[in-house]
Amino acid sequence: MEFTRKGACTLACTLLIFISACKDELTHNTLQRALLVNKQNLQHITLAEQYAYLDNHLSTLANGILGVTDDRTFRTQLYRELEKRFDGDYNTLLTTLNEKIPGLYKQLAASPYTNADAFNVSLEAFTGIPDSSGEVNLYPQLYIPNYTELKAKGLLNSNPTIVWYNGDENRTWQDGLRLNSLGKPETVRVDEDYTHNNEVWVVSLSESYHGGDIVYLPQEPEPSPAAERIACLQLPYCSASNQAWEHGKMRNFRLNCDYDNIFSGSNDVADNSYCTFPRRINPFNGSRVDPQWIGNSDHRLLKKANPGYCYADFNKMFFEEWRTAGTNPPNHQGRRGNLLFFVFFEFDNWPARLKAKDVVYTQYGIRADGSWGMLETVLTIMYRSSQSELASGVMDSTDGCDGKVCDNQRHPCGYRVQNNCFEVQFSTE
Secondary structure, eight states, rough: HHHHHHHHHHHHHHHHHHHHHHHHHHHHHHHHHHHHHHHHHGGGSSSHHHHHHHHHHHHHHHHHHHHTTHHHHHHHHHHHHHOOOTTSSSSEEHHHHHHHHHHHHHHHHTTTSSHHHHHHHHHTTTTSSSEETTOOOOEEEETTTHHHHHTTOOOOSSSSEEEEEOOTOOOOOOOEEEEOTOOOOEEEOOHHHHTTSSSEEEEOSSSOOOOSSOOOOOOOOOOOOOGSSOOOSSSOOGGGGEEEEEEEEEEEEEOOOOOOOOTTTTTEEEEEEEEEOOSOOSOOTTOOOEEEEEEEEEEEEEEEEEETTTEEEEEEEEEEOOTTSSSOOBBBBBSOSEEEEEEEEEEOOSSSSSEEEEEEEEEEEEOOTOOOEEEEEEEEEEESSSSSSEEEEEEEOOOTTTTTHHHHHTTTOOOEEEEEEEEEEEEEE
């Protein structure tokens, strides 16, 4: 009889565990189905509703992270990864932390301040988002505003406040969570002033990582305040050796406006550029009146930039193999096209909308009716930003301008842009 009681008890416990496991799986599957439906509807809801979707899932991750704010292993690894500044800012991807700390996601999901199933589903909420440009993949990160300032003041390794940021740049403050002396979560209002004297961990989405291997940028010294006083644009870089140049370089630039708020980190200066022929020289289809596009859009995140600093001697390749022959992409007489159309912008993640910018090149030539007059080559360039573009224009690689300063200001030998918010200078080599 005793054996039977024990056997029955064991069977009952096994059944309870099985039922509990089935219930957990059912809950997880229900949340997964709801997530899939929500993703499918994202293209059809308002911008405010899309921000609410991000808020919901980022807050779930934040509540999981709240459970490890006093974990020494987590803190040590977090600071170590932040100081690598993999994209030029003091942030690190959650996937990177999970690789460095085995079992981290399980630990975060087990936080007493979140729901395990909801946490695991929220980890999947940012990939495969349908968008007008195709599916968008976003990646959660942790970012600490004013990291170097807090470190110098000895305010790191304290009791951090956790906030989540959905990318809405109109947001200047956010309710954050931190643990009080009793170990209970309390709400704190976090704004820019708060971040100068308190350690804040921002759970947000990386604006510079879009998948693939992480490439750590070479460590650059942070600009000193003295850099603000440097005249950024120098004399045009032109010489006789420019006769046979093949590359265009971005020599120096300065961002004069601050587009991102305290929860975003540094501004993300990016460009979309195309190399093409004007419509009057269309080597592939003479009957077309639009320009011949050569290759695909070349989008690059150029730099995490702080406003006011002159990034002198930047010397980053802007467009390569401008004159190199080849069949892919197609070219004409050994060239990819003599015109380079570009748009510079401050990049923002989805749900920031794709914007269209018409970039126009005008020249004197023969019209379709045989008369002479001004001809326009217009390219519509798409870019994703909450703001208008920083600058746009066309650089002309016409042979007659090589090696000297030309009347044609489009020539990259001395090409420069200067407006209220952005200044940049290019040269060729």
